[in-house]
Amino acid sequence: MLLYKGIGTDHCEHEDLIDFLNYVFNMNGFDSGFYRLLPKLYRPQFRPEDHNYIVTEDGKLRAAVGAYPIEMSVMGEKLTAVGIGNVAVHPFHRSKGYMKDCMKLALDDAVRAGADFAVLGGRRQRYSYFGFEPAGTCGSFTLNRDNLRHCFGSADNTSGYTARLLAAQDVAALADIDALVRTRSSHPVRPADRLFDVLSTWESRVCAVYAPDGAFAGYFIAGKNGVGVIEIGCANETHGPGVVRACHAFMGKDEISLSVPTHDALLFDFLSDICEGCSLVHTESYNVFHYEKVVRACLSLRSQTDPLCDGCVTLEIDGFAGVEKLRIAVQNGIPSVTAHDGDCDLHLTHRQAMGALFGLLPAPRRALSAPVRSWLPLPLFVPDVDND
Numbered sequence: 001m002l003l004y005k006g007i008g009t010d011h012c013e014h015e016d017l018i019d020f021l022n023y024v025f026n027m028n029g030f031d032s033g034f035y036r037l038l039p040k041l042y043r044p045q046f047r048p049e050d051h052n053y054i055v056t057e058d059g060k061l062r063a064a065v066g067a068y069p070i071e072m073s074v075m076g077e078k079l080t081a082v083g084i085g086n087v088a089v090h091p092f093h094r095s096k097g098y099m100k101d102c103m104k105l106a107l108d109d110a111v112r113a114g115a116d117f118a119v120l121g122g123r124r125q126r127y128s129y130f131g132f133e134p135a136g137t138c139g140s141f142t143l144n145r146d147n148l149r150h151c152f153g154s155a156d157n158t159s160g161y162t163a164r165l166l167a168a169q170d171v172a173a174l175a176d177i178d179a180l181v182r183t184r185s186s187h188p189v190r191p192a193d194r195l196f197d198v199l200s201t202w203e204s205r206v207c208a209v210y211a212p213d214g215a216f217a218g219y220f221i222a223g224k225n226g227v228g229v230i231e232i233g234c235a236n237e238t239h240g241p242g243v244v245r246a247c248h249a250f251m252g253k254d255e256i257s258l259s260v261p262t263h264d265a266l267l268f269d270f271l272s273d274i275c276e277g278c279s280l281v282h283t284e285s286y287n288v289f290h291y292e293k294v295v296r297a298c299l300s301l302r303s304q305t306d307p308l309c310d311g312c313v314t315l316e317i318d319g320f321a322g323v324e325k326l327r328i329a330v331q332n333g334i335p336s337v338t339a340h341d342g343d344c345d346l347h348l349t350h351r352q353a354m355g356a357l358f359g360l361l362p363a364p365r366r367a368l369s370a371p372v373r374s375w376l377p378l379p380l381f382v383p384d385v386d387n388d
Contacts (some may be wrong), residue, residue: 007231012049012061018042020061024088025180034086040197041068041085052086053102053109063089063098067106068388070119071189073151073182074297077305082110083388084120102300103130111321119286119382127188127285129318136283136381138202143248144255151274152245160212161242163220163250165205165252168196180233186301186379188386201295205229207250209243218243222251222257229258230384232267240270257285262352263379265305280360284387286380288354289321295328295357296337298378303335311371316344317353330375331378 018034027033034042042048048066051269057061065088070081084106089099107130110118120132147157152159166173174195176320181187190198200208203224211217218234220243229251233244244267248256255276262280272278288294302308312329327340346367348356355364365373 001011006067009079012050012052012054012056012064014044016045016061017049017052017054017064020064020090021086021088024090025086037202038085038224038388040194040201041066043197046194048086053096053106055071055102058092058139061090062093063102064104065102067101067110067118067388070254070382070386070388072186072382073189074186075300077293077297077300079116079294080114080384081382082106082115082118083382083386084118085388087120087122090186094329100129107131107320116288116294117288117380118289119284119387121284121387124379128351131287131350131354132285133287133351133359134282134284135286135291135354135358135377137358137360137377137379138281138283138381139260139262139268139271139278140281141258141260141271141278142255143244143258143275144269146250147274147276148245148248152241156249156250158245159242161209161216161217161239161246163207163209163246165207165250166196170208173216174199177206177208177219177233178215180235181218183334184264185304186261186381188383190386199383207247209234209238209246211238211242220247220250226251227253227256229256232258233264237266237270240267244271244274259384260381261307261381261383263301263381274376282360283348283381286354287320288380289319289357290320291317291324292326292337294380295326295378297333297360298380299328299337301376301379302375303330303333308333308335309371309374311369311375313346313372314340314342314344315353316347318347318349319353320350326370328372330371337377 022029024034051068053065066086067082070083072079140226148155165198205222207220209218217239220232223230236242249364308330310330315326317324327342329336351366358377
């Protein structure tokens with residue numbers, strides 16, 4: 001068995017990797033496959049082989065784990081991450097520890113390279129062994145025709161707002177969407193040469209919404225199943241109702257679901273006021289490597305949407321990437337997160353810290369004071385189409 005970091009054709013040809021992944025995930029490469037589902041990563045020119053950790057036996061691929069770069073801007077702070085994807089082991093070569101070896105090498109390299117966190121989707125306990133815990137708080141709203149009829153007098157009248165399905169050649173509309181996304185206090189930094197591919201991840205449909213006067217009013221991304229909206233945004237508060245109603249009309253269903261992160265106060269509050277219901281959910285699993293930096297950015301983001309009670313706590317965290325001691329405080333509503341070199345109020349394992357700081361469930365926070373609990377969970381969140 002030979003374990004490699006993916007370095008292109010020296011150890012792993014592009015077509016060999018794609019064929020292997022399609023085989024392991026039961027896709028035929030034509031009407032299903034990695035080119036179709038994730039063009040942002042697997043097109044030949046993007047060289048996914050350079051971002052994979054692979055195991056070979058006698059020159060043949062037996063396992064692969066992808067670790068793809070993600071960049072987030074949170075309150076002006078650049079956070080770098082890796083998205084873990086295409087975790088694959090040949091069905092005849094499982095239970096040999098190949099996945100564990102690839103994951104360990106991928107995460108060790110991410111820590112050495114200075115990444116701030118990692119994110120992935122998958123079974124909770126399977127990836128908890130590697131430091132991942134559920135996080136990424138998001139509201140999942142249900143909106144139906146009755147909601148629109150009672151709130152706006154009609155379920156079908158969009159007040160002149162229209163949604164237009166976009167293609168890769170709609171460069172101006174895509175640029176409008178990117179410009180809107182970049183105005184948010186927390187947003188992904190999406191490469192311009194992959195923008196449409198990113199927005200259409202998992203065969204999603206990208207739509208721009210226009211006001212009656214033709215001005216760009218917002219956008220939404222409809223998931224493959226045709227019912228769920230996995231991302232939505234409006235240019236300003238005035239356009240909110242029109243964007244949501246045009247979105248519902250485009251989807252053509254009696255009831256749809258819309259995912260909105262808790263820190264998007266404009267849409268979160270609007271949908272809270274009109275929708276049939278809402279549940280708070282974790283979006284993915286996260287592994288924070290640099291607590292000080294990530295907590296500072298996310299607590300600052302939280303302060304933009306919620307007044308913070310004054311308080312202070314010192315934590316010693318036995319983190320995935322090493323021990324960190326932090327002083328987390330709010331004074332006169334202004335948060336600060338700094339390194340701490342003295343005794344701490346509380347010692348947390350990595351798993352406890354992830355749950356207490358970023359998870360929805362209250363149990364990990366019960367040892368904290370009431371003011372500190374009121375700050376949590378922190379809004380660490382990577383949009384669905386940016387996860388790998």
